[in-house]
Structures are given as C-alpha cells and as structure tokens.
Amino acid sequence: MERVAIIGTSMTQFGNRSAWIRELLAEAGHSCLASAGVDPNALDHLYVSNMAAGEFEGQTGVSNALAHDLGALPAYTERVDQTSASGGAGIYAAWRSIASGASDMTLLVGGEKMTHRSTSEATDVIASLTHPVEYKHGLTLPSFAGLTARRYLDRYEAPRESLASVAAKNHRNGVDNPKAQFQKAVSKETILESPIVADPLRLYDFCPITDGSAALLFCPESVAREYTDEYVVVAGVDGATDTHVVHERPDPTWMGAVAESARGAFDMSGYGPDDVDVAELHDMFTILELLQLEALGFADRGTAWQLAEEGYTARDGGELPVNTSGGLKSKGHPLGASGVAQAVEVYEQLLGDAGPRQVSADVGLCCNVGGFGNCVTTSILEVGA
C-alpha cells in the first residue's frame, strides 16, 4: 500500500473574522496550495470539513463553492461531516482518497464561521448533535463536561486545580501562536475565580466560539519529493464511534471511541504511546484533555490529572508536550477547522517550523473528538524519509 504524504499546510487567523465561510475556506485553500507550489488544476479531489455552514449561515454546497473559488474545477468535491470531529474525519477521508488510488493530489480544507451568531444560537447548533431526549433534559455538551469532571475529581481524588493547570498550560502555549484567538497567559487564580458554567467547570475550562479555517495537501509519498524536500507522512489513522446517547456509556470517565481509534491508528503505524513526541488533543473542555491522555494510553487511568501539574505535558521540558499550539482552549475551536489545525501544528513541529513553540519531535499524534466523545479520529504523523 502506498504511503500518504502531507506536502503543504495553512491556517488562517482564528478568532472573530468578518469573512464568510466560503471566504475563510478559500483563504486557507489558496495558502495551502501556495505553500507547496501546487497549482489548483493539479487537484483531483477536494474535501471540506465543515459541520454546519447551512445552520450558521444558510449556505450549503460549500465544497462546490470552494472548488469554484479555488479554480480547481472539475475536481471531485465532498463535504465531510462528523460534527466537531469533521477535521479529523477529513484527514481520514483524504488518506483513503490517496490510498485507494482515486486521487493523486487531494486538498482538505476545514472551516467554520460562527461568531456572527449569538452564543446561545451557536450553542443550539452544536447541541443539535446530541440525542434529543438528553438535550431536552438540559444535557448539552457543557453539562456533560461538568458532570464528568465532578465524577473524575471525586473518583480519583484529584484537586480542582488540576483542571486549571490544563487551561493555564494551553493559554501559555497560545501566547506564542500568532494565529490563536487568545494570545494571553491566564493564571490559575484567574481560572479558578472565573464564573461557574457547569459546576465544577468555570469559564476558563471551556474553549471559545471561533471563526477560522485550516488546510492540508496530500499526495502519494512516491511523488512527494517532486514538490518538496521535507514532508510529513500519515503513519496511522483510524476512527471510531461511541453511543449517541451519552448516558448509555458504562463509564463516563472513559472515552471508549478515543481508545478504539487510537488502537487502530497505533496498529497501522507500528508505533505505541511511548513513541509519540508531541500531541494535539481536543481540549474543548479541560477535562477532555485528561480523559484523552488516559484513553490514548499516555497515562494510567485516574492519573492524567497529575501530568499538567508536574510539567509532563509542558512545552518546555515536558516528556510529552500537549497542545503546543494553544489547543482549542486558546487557539479557538472553529468546529470543522479544529481537527485540520491540529495536524497543521504537528506538521510544523515535525519539520522544525514551529518557531517559538518548537519542541523536539519525530512522531506526533492528533486526536479530534466530536460531541462528547461520540465520534473520534486519531492520526499519527511522522517525518517523511
């Protein structure tokens, strides 16, 4: 089987943008093609990771629009939706596109435009992914996060401060990411005194609502060197699904689909958790970073809460730097873009292009989560040889 290479990346400014979704997608798409010196006419497949342009903006057909705007016609296009994990699903879709031989040059662009809607409107759109019975009883994603955090802290006798340590770490990393929505350090004290949203979680335990887009360019590894001297390879990728009804899961503190998708991705790559040098995890809520560290095999169950406090996941000197980009927490979370942007960060880390955020890494991992662990894609990237 031909290995799949990533030869270009891009990411727009994340934050409060005045552009519409098709402009954001085109901005990231053009930049990504330019980063690899590839002409739009060379594309034969184009995937758009996007959850809800129809709901947010009344615009559907966004992959058709993007092919037109990029000048990539008549490339085949498709929108890939796996709610907030649409970006990771797009990576898997792009991988299959190349690995099946259907495409020799595939562009993936993920994006979402959200900030023109009120917070409650945006929250309602996101909540439409939950089971209606849970939703009508008030069990939105933030509610699940609060309930699960309470259970985790009680069960493992973890201090409330450990969640704040995750937020503080990711905000500190975001200071050095000029494309992050928030480029500001936030102290643990500020986090612990911020307004309660879903007890025990407070404002700074949650990612913001964000506009933005990110892109990746894929081709067979056998031709990657025609375009670039340095590239990244998708060593492993897999996805998995958990119950739609969250309360049917046997243990709310165990993210089963994260574990399943990681097993598949590790098996394909031949690597294990000990081989990973840098990871971008889906810290939509601080508690999720801890649960992913455990389900991915980076920490024993009930112990991940110690890692941020001990500096294990720190960018400077940590054994496994996590969310060097700032994570969803400070970089922002434009739903369809987030999984793509995770891989943009890992790509830059692997190729030594991460500037002040640079760590030493040969193998990186991305974990993108939809809903409250409902759909998950994990990918493992390494430097192309």
Next chain:
Amino acid sequence: MERVAIIGTSMTQFGNRSAWIRELLAEAGHSCLASAGVDPNALDHLYVSNMAAGEFEGQTGVSNALAHDLGALPAYTERVDQTSASGGAGIYAAWRSIASGASDMTLLVGGEKMTHRSTSEATDVIASLTHPVEYKHGLTLPSFAGLTARRYLDRYEAPRESLASVAAKNHRNGVDNPKAQFQKAVSKETILESPIVADPLRLYDFCPITDGSAALLFCPESVAREYTDEYVVVAGVDGATDTHVVHERPDPTWMGAVAESARGAFDMSGYGPDDVDVAELHDMFTILELLQLEALGFADRGTAWQLAEEGYTARDGGELPVNTSGGLKSKGHPLGASGVAQAVEVYEQLLGDAGPRQVSADVGLCCNVGGFGNCVTTSILEVGA
C-alpha cells in the same frame, strides 16, 4: 487493486412518511444488513448520505445516531454531503473505503426527511446550495431548469411534447414500483395541461418533495461469495464538479460535470456508453434526463429529445431503458437517498430481481446530480463473476 462488491441493498417506502430521519436511516440500514445476512458488528465503516437533516429537522450527528441505532458501534462513521448528489458521493466514498483497505465491510445509508416542512421551506433549504447572488435574483434550481429547457427546445427545434414524453415514461415505470411515491400513470395531455412552474416547464416536469432512505452494503469482491452467490461489482465510479455560479458556464445545455464524471467512470470500467444496458438518471426536472443522455454519450448533442418519443429509453423494448424505477420523477427525491436508490434499482435489474420492471441487463449506470449539475457522481455496475 481489489474490486469492490455490493452484496446487499434496501430501500424504504418513499413518499410522505411519519418517521424522523434517524428512524428512516435505521429502517433502511437494518433491512440492508438483513438482506445480506450480515451482523451489524461486522461493519467497520458506516457512511450516511444526507444533505440537510440539521436544516430540515434540527438533528445533526446523524451518522453517529445511526451507528448507535443499528448496533454497529464502534464502527467509524461519517456523513457525506454533496447536496442532492450526496447518495452518489456516498457510493464513491464507500468504494474508496474498501479499495483503500480501510474497511472490509462498509454500509452506506442515504436518506432525507422533508415533507414535514412546507414546500417553500423545503425549497429554501435546497436553494441554499446555490450562489447567493443568483439566488437573490430569483435563480433557484427550478428557474434554471425553465431557462435551460427554453434554450434547449429553441436551439434544437425540439417540441415541448418531448419533455412530457420523459415525464410520462417515468411515471409509467413507477406504476410497477411499490416503493415509489407516485404509482400512477400520467398522460402526456395531463402533463401538458398542468400548471406552469417555470415556463416552459409545468408541474409534471418536476420531481416531488419526498421522505425516504436507501442502503447498500459493500465488501471486497474476494470475500463477497462468503455472503452471497449473486452480487454486483462497482466496475467504475468517478465524480466531478462544475461552477457554483451557474451563469458562468459557457453552454447551459451542456452538463460538463456529467461528461467529466462519466469519462472517469467509463475509463475505470473499460466500458463505453454502448455497453450500458440500463441507466438510472437524475430526472429532478425532465430536461435534466435529456441533458444527461447527451453528456453521458448515449445521444448526440441536440438529439436526446427524440429518444423517449421513439421508445429508445422505454422499459419495454427500448435499447437503453432509462429510469426503470420510475426515476426521481415518480419514485420521489429524498435528496441524500436518491443516488443510493438509483444503485438499488440497477442492482435489482442486474441480478434479475426487478419483478415487473425487469429488463435484460449485464451492465448498468447511475448518474446522480447535485444542484443544477454542480456536483456529479457517475457509477457503472456489473454482475459479479
């Protein structure tokens, strides 16, 4: 490259259904698995072709919901959207899933729930796929159809009656399809006297608004015989995209993306138009059946209008029976389901399971169109040997 087999199919009743989208998807999914005697646990990938469950019903995450409802966890799931061509895009996605080696058993379920919304609400959701500038000037899909039909009839000196012949043929075919929304023959006179919608097109030139779902089960051909003695193979499949802004196309009577996608699918299969014995085309509007017959290479430009009148595309004795199922015209058009249901009909025709609709066929073609030719997927199916 391993060839991809289809070993099971299903289609729900199309029409005005009281079920919600997740119930329709589950109904088709369960039936399809049962048709092949395959357990839900055997699935590793599950694709849902759906344009707008979020807009129609406020329910997103439908692929997650379906994996849960089928008992297929932890299978990887993804929603595939290419507007009204989502079903055809799903066939291509399922093909790549198997051909890449990512999956050994992939279920595709397409569906849409629309009739609980008013016609104008449903039309607005569909219109959201068009370019906003065209839409604001009144250029909805029916308007494009009217303008294009007028141009076609004038240019090729075709009689208005030729469009009515397409509608009459497809309604006649639908009489023998117990799952069609309309199982009633309609005379050319009735069609020609029905209310004008977009001159010269009248009510019976348009497909209805429909609820329904359809499904296909894919596996590598090398293992197909473990499940069934008779199966179908995807001999060729490809997709292509045309301008998002319809008025930028050089010739409105030529469906460029249909021609591009057909070229790819024919090249892959080794077949040409003369080898095709039966075809399901996207007759959302009668004029589209004619334009597809020409762009697919079944008729010279400007001549397809004669085919229905001469009986060339008739089920009984025609050289190329087209829309034996009744087409979108009488079967109905639940957006995400339509492309999947096309392949369900061709599968039944190839395996001799089409009952009173049966024609003699070894090779069949499906052409699924999004927007007004914006996105197209063409697939060529043949009997597995």
